[in-house]
Amino acid sequence: MALQEKYKELIDAAQSSGTTNLQVNEQDGVLHIDGEAPTGAVKDQLWDIYGKIDPNFLTGDVVMNINVATAVAGAKLEVITDSTNLNIRKGPGTDQPIVGKAAKGETVSLISKQSDQWWLIRTDAGEEGYAYAQYLQPVE
Amino acid sequence: MTMRIKQLASIVLVMGLMLMVACKGKPKDADIQAAVTSSLTAIPGVTADVKDGAVTLSGQVASEADKTAAEAAAKASKDVKSVTNNITVAAPVAATPQVAITADDALKTGVAAVVKDFPGITADVKDGIISIKGESTAAKWKTLKMALDALKPKRVDASGLKVK
Missing domain, CATH: 2.30.30.40 (SH3 Domains)
Structure with a gap:
């Protein structure tokens, strides 16, 4: 739960930005965030927030896998x-x-x-x- | 007049005696309830109501087994005539989905494909953990971290990385 508090801004942003299939799970001291962002810009925004909370992503307490929904055949x-x-x-x-x-x-x-x-x-x-x-x- | 009063008094007396006899032979519901309740201590969430020796169980338990066990415990209690089992079984709580971690072999292949584009950085994979060593600019490391996270590792350990 502590990690969800630490990365609350990131989770809130993912929820409010229309990220679908959003899954936030804490496992073995690592917060796993999975989902599908509606646009590449949203994905970038989420990574920026992550980088703000954990500068240079060095703590290693998050694994974030965000796909972009518009990446479909023909795109x-x-x-x-x-x-x-x-x-x-x-x-x-x-x-x-x-x-x-x-x-x-x-x-x-x-x-x-x-x-x-x-x-x-x-x-x-x-x-x-x-x-x-x-x-x-x-x-x- | 006196006769009638006497008659009435004896009727009342007889009725009173009958009532006393009836009460004495009949176990008190409160006692039954106490016995049933104590037999149910192992199964929290169940309450017992008793009326004329008939027990009604209510409440919510975690499993069907608990429901059956509660009924059996109530039936085994002293002076219980019947048991009505109104206990509900709670819907199973959806298990938190476990995070799927990529197996080491697949992870190694994926990591090798990514890291080769980042000179100065090496990566080790063990038990789902990617350990990164070397030096990188902040921008390149961000690109690499995004690629590594997409491989679904257990964690990415960057303690051996120096960001310039």
């Missing part, structure tokens, strides 16, 4: 790598051969989600393959 996704190109691979896994690359800031289309981590995408140039979901954010 436009922006490549949000730090600076490098995003690898597009033949299959879902870093052991798979690279079949293409998408630059930072480029927009690609979501074809399907193979898993939470690997999404099948298509670039505007027509390259198709699997990319790591964490570097893709739905364009609103």
